[in-house]
Amino acid sequence: MTINGSLLIAGSQKRGTAGEFSGVEAISGKSLPISFGGASPDDVEAAAAQAWEAFASYRETDLETRARFLETIAEEIEAIGDELVVRAMAETGLARGRLEGERARTTGQLRLFAKEVRAGRFQELRFDAGDPSRKPVPKPDLRLRNIPVGPVAVFGASNFPLAFSAAGGDTASSLAAGCPVVVKAHSAHPGTSELVGRAVQRAVASAGLHPGTFSLLFDTGFEVGQSLVADPRIRAVGFTGSRRGGTALMDIASRRKQPIPVYAEMSSINPVILFPGALKSRAADIAASFVSSLVLGAGQFCTNPGLILAVGNEDLDAFIAKAAELLPGVGPQAMLTPSIAKAYSEGVARLQRHPEVRAVAAGKSGSEFEGTAALFETSADAFLAHHELQDEVFGAAGLVVRCSDLAQLEQVLDSLEGQLTIALHIAGEDEPEARRLVPKLEMLAGRLLVNGFGTGVEVSPAMVHGGPYPATADGRSTSVGTLAIYRFLRPVSYQDFTSALLPDALR
The missing domain is CATH 3.40.309.10 (Aldehyde Dehydrogenase; Chain A, domain 2)
Known part of the structure; x- marks a missing residue:
């Protein structure tokens, strides 16, 4: 596989021109080979525009195509082989066993979301038949489904280079919901992120999806992340990191013309x-x-x-x-x-x-x-x-x-x-x-x-990895387990629609 420090924007690669940085060997503090170019405002604009364009078609993908896409991401990550583990070991200082386990967790949660997509439960389809003879007023025909909210900005976490990063839980649940993703890679493990990002790009191409379904950007400061959250085409944010970082993004999101949810996992002493x-x-x-x-x-x-x-x-x-x-x-x-x-x-x-x-x-x-x-x-x-x-x-x-x-x-x-x-x-x-x-x-x-300790978070339909502020920005949500998909969905009700106008799932 190739690491060359490129931004991955909608199926293409390019060198970022807004400064550069290198990965750092955690144990020594020394720079690792290959530098990474930061994304410019034009790069952020391109990634957001492509994600918005992709949303029109990706949101309507049939459940089998979407599920198979998630499984293909898992297969592409596994196909990288030992290079991924070795690079992550260098960038994070984490042991081989820990990272091999984390890789299995990452691919496992992608497959879990694929299973959830196939089941279709997340759509929450509801049917309430009308009754035109009801007095004193006729009862309308009502049907409901959850729809994806739109493109999601995902911020890679420092402490989980695989499971909470380029193809981690926030990305997997966003894609499962039908939302394109723009990842802001964490500077602590850029090479690891690029390897995984390329795996996702290959899966997008293999599935025949719009290339804007996934992009990955690097940042030499805070501007890229701030610009993503402020972009009107981004409709939700997934973040794992410090309280200061999370609240800064929440502030940006709240000041938008159309505020958006920031699902930030931030601080806990457990x-x-x-x-x-x-x-x-x-x-x-x-x-x-x-x-x-x-x-x-x-x-x-x-x-x-x-x-x-x-x-x-x-x-x-x-x-x-x-x-x-x-x-x-x-x-x-x-x-x-x-x-x-x-x-x-x-x-x-x-x-x-x-x-x-x-x-x-x-x-x-x-x-x-x-x-x-x-x-x-x-x-x-x-x-x-x-x-x-x-x-x-x-x-x-x-x-x-x-x-x-x-x-x-x-x-x-x-x-x-x-x-x-x-x-x-x-x-x-x-x-x-x-x-x-x-x-x-x-x-x-x-x-x-x-009679246990919180370390070790099972990826399960019954898991909650969230809590009241400041553990997370929204205590009603979880970033682990199949319930995580609901962060990136919203309900729409259809009243007295003709069959021709109804979405297929509600006919």
Whole structure:
């Protein structure tokens, strides 16, 4: 396969002329071979215009053609072979096993959406027959279907170079809904994105679709992403990244003449509640599982368990002692980018300097491009008094909050912002109290789990990867699982249409 740093616009390739940048080897910070040209305003215009032109035909593709198209993307990605994994390893510092698993996840979710398209459930077809004899007024004939919203701008994520990037979940669900996609590739893994983008281009051609169904652009700053969101032909946005980035895009979208939804996944510290019975019976085992989850992938998961809540007693002491025993044996891990490594180091340093925070333990230190796992402790009183302790530290850092009793633990819960996940560790004796808290927890997070940790998000029809703000911009949505398709659909009702005028699916 070829990586040459080109923009991929509607079936063609061209060199971007708005500056250039290179991929960076995550472990060393050194530039990788091949530079990438940034898209110009004319390139953004061309990609958006082609996507809008493609929408007219792509939205009407029959379900089998659309499903087969998604399957072909998966096949083309697999056909790239080891080159894709090797390039992603260099650009992200992630291990081979992790990336091979992520590739399987990416192709698997494409095939899952193909299955969903064939089933046709997402159309939500509804028929309510008219009754002209009804008194005092005739009843109209009403039929309803979901239609695609239009072209979608997808922003690649730094932490998932395959599953949340050029052909990841946002792209797959947009295409499944019938929406052309313009991807703004993430600068952290441009070569990986180009390889996958070319695979999608080949699938578009193989399916005989309008070439504007897919484009991929590079950016040397923020202008391309901002211009895409502002373009009137873009009708929705999929984003995974920082709160600052997500809210900036939301602001642009809201100021448009026709505002559009921005489905942004942004910030979560994913509380873990350790109930008294669970701590008493298995504190050491929970601590071992927690450390494994905390350091997985250098902690660079949006579902990383960053906050531990428990009543302070000798059982919590045992949990902390076991975690403190295990963490020093954890080696440093490469962070995704030098800037992420720097931000993580600064976040850990802020906790170390905080007068109300105690450092519990840390892993082995490494280079400036690697992250060192860290665990801290504070009191519930301090946590409630210092809102900055809720700030996400993106990486393998955790904060234990010691509560005086379950009532104060509940106060801490009441102070939290929206989350992606909340985990409950319980024993049988804890079930009544856990059951009482569930309605409160439902209002805080999109996924609740028992006796586990949020890392590892199953691609499933029953999965929700979303939550109240700031976990996501719209807590009614998910970016993982088949429900993700509904972000890019809207309902239309057809009243008293003749058969000739009705869409085929509603006849």
